[in-house]
Amino acid sequence: MSFFIQGPMGLRAIVGIGLALGVVSQGFAQSEPREWYEQQLQAMEQRYVSRIAALESRLQGVEGELQSERADSQDRALAGQIDRLTERSGIRAASQSSRFDNAFNPAISVLGDFVLGWSDRRDSFNSLNQFVLREVELGFSGRVDPILAYYVYIHFDEEEVELEEAFGVLDQGLPDTFSLKFGRFNSDFGKLSPIHDAELPMVDKPGVLQEYLGGSLRGTGLELHHWFGLGEANLLRWSVGLLNSPDGDSHPIVPVDLGGHHHEEGFDFDGIGKRGVDDFALTARVTALFELGEESTLQVGASALWAPHIREFEEEESGEILAFDRHQRTFGLDATFKWRDETTGQAFTLGAEAFFQRAEFEAEEAKKKKETAISGEVFEEDAFGFYVYGEYAFDSRWSVGASVDWFERATDASADWWDAGVFVTHWIDEFNRLRLELRWYEDDLADDEFGAAMIQWTTVLGSHGHALSW
Amino acid sequence: MRIQQLWVGWLVLAASLAAQPLQVVTTQPDLADLARRIGGEQVSVHSLTSGTEDIHLVSVRPSMLNRVRKADVFLQIGMSLEHSWVPALLDAARNPRVRPGGEGFINGSAGVEAMGRPASLSRAEGVDLHPEGNPHYNLDPERVRVLARNIAAGLSSMRADQAAQFTANLQSFEAELDAKMAAWQATLSPYAGQSILETHDTWVYFAERFGLKIQARLEPKPGVAPSAGHLGSLVEPAKLAKVRVVIAPRGKTESAEKLAELIGARVLVLPTSSTTDGDTAGWIVFMDHVVNSLAAGLKP
Numbered sequence: 001m002s003f004f005i006q007g008p009m010g011l012r013a014i015v016g017i018g019l020a021l022g023v024v025s026q027g028f029a030q031s032e033p034r035e036w037y038e039q040q041l042q043a044m045e046q047r048y049v050s051r052i053a054a055l056e057s058r059l060q061g062v063e064g065e066l067q068s069e070r071a072d073s074q075d076r077a078l079a080g081q082i083d084r085l086t087e088r089s090g091i092r093a094a095s096q097s098s099r100f101d102n103a104f105n106p107a108i109s110v111l112g113d114f115v116l117g118w119s120d121r122r123d124s125f126n127s128l129n130q131f132v133l134r135e136v137e138l139g140f141s142g143r144v145d146p147i148l149a150y151y152v153y154i155h156f157d158e159e160e161v162e163l164e165e166a167f168g169v170l171d172q173g174l175p176d177t178f179s180l181k182f183g184r185f186n187s188d189f190g191k192l193s194p195i196h197d198a199e200l201p202m203v204d205k206p207g208v209l210q211e212y213l214g215g216s217l218r219g220t221g222l223e224l225h226h227w228f229g230l231g232e233a234n235l236l237r238w239s240v241g242l243l244n245s246p247d248g249d250s251h252p253i254v255p256v257d258l259g260g261h262h263h264e265e266g267f268d269f270d271g272i273g274k275r276g277v278d279d280f281a282l283t284a285r286v287t288a289l290f291e292l293g294e295e296s297t298l299q300v301g302a303s304a305l306w307a308p309h310i311r312e313f314e315e316e317e318s319g320e321i322l323a324f325d326r327h328q329r330t331f332g333l334d335a336t337f338k339w340r341d342e343t344t345g346q347a348f349t350l351g352a353e354a355f356f357q358r359a360e361f362e363a364e365e366a367k368k369k370k371e372t373a374i375s376g377e378v379f380e381e382d383a384f385g386f387y388v389y390g391e392y393a394f395d396s397r398w399s400v401g402a403s404v405d406w407f408e409r410a411t412d413a414s415a416d417w418w419d420a421g422v423f424v425t426h427w428i429d430e431f432n433r434l435r436l437e438l439r440w441y442e443d444d445l446a447d448d449e450f451g452a453a454m455i456q457w458t459t460v461l462g463s464h465g466h467a468l469s470w
Numbered sequence: 471m472r473i474q475q476l477w478v479g480w481l482v483l484a485a486s487l488a489a490q491p492l493q494v495v496t497t498q499p500d501l502a503d504l505a506r507r508i509g510g511e512q513v514s515v516h517s518l519t520s521g522t523e524d525i526h527l528v529s530v531r532p533s534m535l536n537r538v539r540k541a542d543v544f545l546q547i548g549m550s551l552e553h554s555w556v557p558a559l560l561d562a563a564r565n566p567r568v569r570p571g572g573e574g575f576i577n578g579s580a581g582v583e584a585m586g587r588p589a590s591l592s593r594a595e596g597v598d599l600h601p602e603g604n605p606h607y608n609l610d611p612e613r614v615r616v617l618a619r620n621i622a623a624g625l626s627s628m629r630a631d632q633a634a635q636f637t638a639n640l641q642s643f644e645a646e647l648d649a650k651m652a653a654w655q656a657t658l659s660p661y662a663g664q665s666i667l668e669t670h671d672t673w674v675y676f677a678e679r680f681g682l683k684i685q686a687r688l689e690p691k692p693g694v695a696p697s698a699g700h701l702g703s704l705v706e707p708a709k710l711a712k713v714r715v716v717i718a719p720r721g722k723t724e725s726a727e728k729l730a731e732l733i734g735a736r737v738l739v740l741p742t743s744s745t746t747d748g749d750t751a752g753w754i755v756f757m758d759h760v761v762n763s764l765a766a767g768l769k770p
């Protein structure tokens with residue numbers, strides 16, 4: 001065997017001996033002519049020579065691979081040395097996150113809402129027939145840890161800076177589908193109230209929301225949410241909230257009360273006395289979503305606000321501090337039908353909300369109704385209102401809509417307000433939207449009828465999250 | 471004796487639970503088809519969309535929440551294709567198994583070689599930018615091979631005792647894919663090098679795989695609507711390149727039809743995924759449809 005592995009020369013020797021033996025044996029065994037044997041011998045020699053050449057070639061290939069492998073091995077050794085040197089080159093790196101590290105910064109967004117409005121409304125100098133930078137909303141959001149997310153929205157306009165919302169949502173730590181919201185936030189009340197002004201289907205929040213809830217019902221407190229399925233295609237969601245007070249906030253271009261920015265607060269002056277359990281306001285909402293097919297849903301809901309003990313303080317000119325204890329109960333019913341062709345973007349939305357409010361008002365407001373009211377006296381008023389809107393989207397860029405809004409004044413149900421309008425919305429793209437709205441208003445309280453035309457240009461910069469509309 | 475009976479009862483219960491098929495929820499039908507092929511009887515699969523939607527913009531419905539809430543496996547395309555609805559859906563469904571990082575979450579795009587990663591994440595470059603790259607890799611058979619392997623790996627990690635079966639099913643799919651790939655290349659090879667127009671940045675993987683050239687897009691930037699000026703600027707170059715086909719998505723053909731008329735081309739309305747039912751149900755059938763439609767459209 002060792003003979004075989006000594007290389008091509010050894011192989012040749014074996015082949016030669018084999019050939020000689022073969023020829024001799026054949027010569028003895030057969031008596032064919034010599035010429036025939038010589039031809040056979042030459043043919044065999046050629047075959048074996050070519051096989052030997054092939055084997056030599058393979059051997060050379062193996063030797064080449066071996067050399068290449070040795071070279072690769074050297075390269076790897078060299079690479080290892082370089083890696084080790086590179087590792088050492090980091091010995092002066094801080095290897096700590098900097099105090100100014102931005103790796104864990106929250107998502108940031110900036111929303112700009114710019115409006116040009118014309119109107120023949122009386123005493124509208126401050127908000128109409130001019131350009132209005134209604135809002136620049138600065139938003140921050142991100143996860144605090146695996147179980148908690150946090151959101152901050154700050155409102156800027158040309159006159160004020162306001163913390164709109166700042167809240168945490170414990171959205172992964174609680175059992176089942178429970179989640180807990182805490183901080184200052186738009187309360188889960190009705191369909192359009194929690195939505196920020198710039199994200200509405202129309203320019204302003206419907207007047208009935210401004211009148212009964214102050215626009216967005218906002219407060220500081222806690223809100224517990226939960227949902228569960230009703231069969232395969234439906235679900236029910238509910239929430240309860242506990243707030244310091246039922247504040248409200250909106251920034252309408254055409255407010256139901258003159259003065260522009262509508263901001264209701266639970267008190268007008270530094271409070272006196274001690275807060276009790278009944279100083280908190282309670283909110284609740286239950287809503288069911290029904291899937292009517294692959295393209296349409298129906299949502300119905302009921303909401304309630306119960307503020308048993310709203311304290312308001314007022315300093316009279318005399319320096320005497322008057323305290324008013326009053327209650328407010330507001331109930332809302334809402335229904336929203338949505339149809340959307342997911343292929344073309346064609347869509348239709350029909351939404352309506354109705355509200356009933358029973359509230360007490362202190363004398364100054366009640367005097368609007370009762371001329372004879374005396375300071376400190378509290379009056380109770382029942383009021384009702386609703387809005388209906390419909391919007392048809394031709395595709396994902398163009399839509400037209402109309403809305404009607406009617407309500408009795410919260411402080412004087414004998415006076416009402418109604419308005420009706422049409423609006424055309426064009427999404428230049430996902431972050432750039434134009435809207436034209438024409439609206440007619442009748443205000444009993446101010447004994448005024450007027451029209452308004454508004455052009456709204458809304459833009460979004462930066463990060464954008466998509467939330468569920470439910 | 472009672473303790474023994476209890477143990478036997480528990481074992482029977484555990485065995486019956488283990489035998490239940492995995493509830494797999496997918497964002498679109500290609501994924502559902504592959505999950506069925508690879509998972510076989512071990513999976514019960516539901517696609518949240520039917521394949522006719524604009525997958526970028528899907529409205530979340532109550533049934534989707536209920537499905538994801540009960541799912542064992544959630545399967546997505548990824549690369550931010552479903553970013554407008556999947557993150558909110560997964561957050562609200564509150565099913566830790568199928569959230570990113572959970573044992574039942576499968577990102578189909580893992581390991582897929584991406585094309586079209588934006589050089590700059592500025593909306594000056596378009597409003598429909600995908601930082602991870604173009605997400606329409608389901609239009610490339612070779613990248614779908616990677617997707618199928620991801621699904622097999624994900625299912626195997628959930629049901630280790632069935633890994634051999636999943637692997638066998640994967641091999642069977644890949645064998646069919648190899649045969650189909652050869653047929654598709656044979657069908658489209660006569661048209662290699664031909665130029666096409668598309669509406670949105672969708673067909674880049676397909677074009678690269680089959681040697682077609684995307685001459686231009688009707689959207690001037692991703693997610694920006696085609697303007698008359700931009701369409702006008704495409705006319706002469708398209709004529710010079712002898713473009714025969716303008717690809718348009720379902721339901722958004724108006725601009726493509728205008729341009730096609732100006733350059734003497736055909737509008738080809740091509741789906742971008744298979745469907746849950748109809749003529750393009752199943753990914754292989756869908757690709758057959760795409761390849762044959764394109765071949766017919768590109769024919770002089």
